[in-house]
Amino acid sequence: MNDASAPVLTARGVRLGFADDVVLDDIDLEVAPREFVAMVGASGVGKSTLLRAFAGLLAPQRGDVHLSTAEASASRDCSMVFQAPRLFPWRRVRANVELGLEGLGLSRDERRTRAMEPLSLVGLEELAERWPRTLSGGQQQRVGIARALAVRPRVLFMDEPFSALDALTRQRLQSELTELRQRSDAAIVFVTHDIEEAVLLADRVVVLAKPDKGAPATVRDIVTIDLPLARRREQSGFRDHVQRLEQHIGVAATPEETTS
Amino acid sequence: MTRPARHRRTLISAVSLATLVTLWETALRVGWLPSNLVPLPSQIPGVLWAEVLDGIWLDVVLSSLSHYSIGLVIGSVLGIAVGMAAALLPRFDAAHSWLARLLRPIPPLAWIPFAIIWFGVTETAAAFIISIGVFWINYFTSYSAVRAIDDGYYEVARAFGQGGFSARLAKISLPAAAPGILGGLRAGLGQGWMTVVAAELFGIPGIGQRMMEASGLLATDVVVVYMLTIAALYALFDFLFMRIQRRVLRWQQ
Numbered sequence: 001m002n003d004a005s006a007p008v009l010t011a012r013g014v015r016l017g018f019a020d021d022v023v024l025d026d027i028d029l030e031v032a033p034r035e036f037v038a039m040v041g042a043s044g045v046g047k048s049t050l051l052r053a054f055a056g057l058l059a060p061q062r063g064d065v066h067l068s069t070a071e072a073s074a075s076r077d078c079s080m081v082f083q084a085p086r087l088f089p090w091r092r093v094r095a096n097v098e099l100g101l102e103g104l105g106l107s108r109d110e111r112r113t114r115a116m117e118p119l120s121l122v123g124l125e126e127l128a129e130r131w132p133r134t135l136s137g138g139q140q141q142r143v144g145i146a147r148a149l150a151v152r153p154r155v156l157f158m159d160e161p162f163s164a165l166d167a168l169t170r171q172r173l174q175s176e177l178t179e180l181r182q183r184s185d186a187a188i189v190f191v192t193h194d195i196e197e198a199v200l201l202a203d204r205v206v207v208l209a210k211p212d213k214g215a216p217a218t219v220r221d222i223v224t225i226d227l228p229l230a231r232r233r234e235q236s237g238f239r240d241h242v243q244r245l246e247q248h249i250g251v252a253a254t255p256e257e258t259t260s
Numbered sequence: 261m262t263r264p265a266r267h268r269r270t271l272i273s274a275v276s277l278a279t280l281v282t283l284w285e286t287a288l289r290v291g292w293l294p295s296n297l298v299p300l301p302s303q304i305p306g307v308l309w310a311e312v313l314d315g316i317w318l319d320v321v322l323s324s325l326s327h328y329s330i331g332l333v334i335g336s337v338l339g340i341a342v343g344m345a346a347a348l349l350p351r352f353d354a355a356h357s358w359l360a361r362l363l364r365p366i367p368p369l370a371w372i373p374f375a376i377i378w379f380g381v382t383e384t385a386a387a388f389i390i391s392i393g394v395f396w397i398n399y400f401t402s403y404s405a406v407r408a409i410d411d412g413y414y415e416v417a418r419a420f421g422q423g424g425f426s427a428r429l430a431k432i433s434l435p436a437a438a439p440g441i442l443g444g445l446r447a448g449l450g451q452g453w454m455t456v457v458a459a460e461l462f463g464i465p466g467i468g469q470r471m472m473e474a475s476g477l478l479a480t481d482v483v484v485v486y487m488l489t490i491a492a493l494y495a496l497f498d499f500l501f502m503r504i505q506r507r508v509l510r511w512q513q
């Protein structure tokens with residue numbers, strides 16, 4: 001049913017809010033298989049809310065969100081990495097990674113093997129039997145990533161996964177993520193308020209902003225980042241992208257078509 | 261606490277207890293205290309031994325233990341079940357909340373008249389009264405523990421396909437609330453002993469009844485033997501419980 005290039009995520013005319021308060025409106029977005037889309041926007045603009053709607057954790061008030069169905073057996077359509085690692089402290093690291101694999105009809109041994117794969121991908125197979133509280137913040141966030149990869153999602157949602165980490169750990173995890181995406185089949189939708197991070201990692205950057213003060217936010221711009229992967233902040237073209245995006249995030253900026 | 265500090269603490273505790281007992285003994289021997297009001301500490305081991313040889317000690321202890329454990333199990337299981345259900349099911353919470361507010365302040369011993377009317381002067385009546393105090397402690401701690409669970413965990417569960425009621429209960433509510441629930445169980449362990457003795461004062465066989473008998477004969481030494489027995493049994497239960505608790509909550513330490 002899914003042909004190879006059909007989008008894995010389609011949002012059409014999505015409106016999101018809480019009670020009478022509309023936070024986002026008219027959101028249209030398509031994410032291609034294995035694509036890396038970053039979403040940037042000011043704090044409170046609705047990035048987390050939109051991601052939760054994409055992941056099916058929140059129903060849109062209007063419009064619809066469609067995720068293409070996972071075709072691999074024992075996998076899930078999508079999974080999520082949260083801003084705080086949100087590991088279950090009462091489960092050992094490996095059992096945390098197994099969470100999404102429960103109820104997929106896998107045996108105990110299969111679950112264990114499936115959990116060890118992403119753990120070694122994030123370099124933590126040694127810590128599989130540890131309790132989460134004995135891990136550093138960066139290690140915990142890696143476990144969160146492993147937990148999300150374990151279900152072999154078609155789309156991986158990441159909500160500011162590195163923002164709580166120190167600068168060094170963040171840079172390490174950013175380059176690990178670039179490597180990781182080449183070894184995984186998942187498309188990634190990555191929320192961040194850090195424009196450089198978005199330019200560093202993404203194929204396309206979606207800018208969410210309010211057209212006017214008080215109005216619901218919408219997609220102001222989508223910028224394609226055509227720099228080759230394994231990017232560095234010093235390379236030519238990097239700053240141009242960052243500057244263009246910075247201009248678009250401010251409330252007063254006028255929408256304009258940007259291709260790159 | 262460092263090791264030497266801990267040792268010094270133990271030493272101080274032991275020395276002050278020994279001093280108190282010695283003072284007590286001396287006061288009685290010198291005649292500062294009337295000997296019909298309190299027993300000589302040095303007599304206690306002998307009296308305990310006599311009670312054991314008579315078979316009385318084991319009888320009353322087993323009998324009290326049986327009320328205690330039945331009341332404890334029933335009160336704990338119901339308390340945890342109702343407390344968790346109230347925290348997890350808004351309808352049930354609303355339905356029961358006034359009733360709970362009405363019944364909760366009633367002390368377990370105030371149920372003695374009904375216990376005797378419903379069950380007679382029987383072991384069941386004792387177990388019933390014990391279970392009431394234990395119920396409320398467990399009810400309240402389980403309710404608060406489940407209420408205090410971070411919503412974020414439930415969102416994680418939903419994001420990973422574990423959003424069903426039973427999955428959430430088994431994978432989040434129970435383990436996340438376990439520290440609070442176990443704390444309530446432990447408090448119930450102590451509360452249970454308090455009501456055991458009181459419930460037995462009305463003639464249900466057990467430690468309490470034996471203490472009443474002894475007090476009728478002014479046998480203060482026998483009373484003290486059973487007071488110490490209760491303290492020792494409580495300490496034993498608490499110790500065993502702590503070991504289990506530490507094992508269950510080893511993710512926390």
Ligand SMILES: Nc1ncnc2c1ncn2[C@@H]1O[C@H](COP(=O)(O)OP(=O)(O)OP(=O)(O)O)[C@@H](O)[C@H]1O
Pocket residue numbers: 018023041042043044045046047048049050193
């Ligand atoms: N559960 C909720 N109930 C009511 N309003 C909410 C709720 N969650 C979020 N909001 C509101 O929706 C808006 C968007 O919130 P959201 O968390 O999506 O922002 P964000 O872009 O992720 O911000 P940040 O960068 O600070 O994480 C905010 O105005 C917030 O107050």
Ligand SMILES: [Mg+2]
Pocket residue numbers: 047048049159
């Ligand atoms: Mg957010």
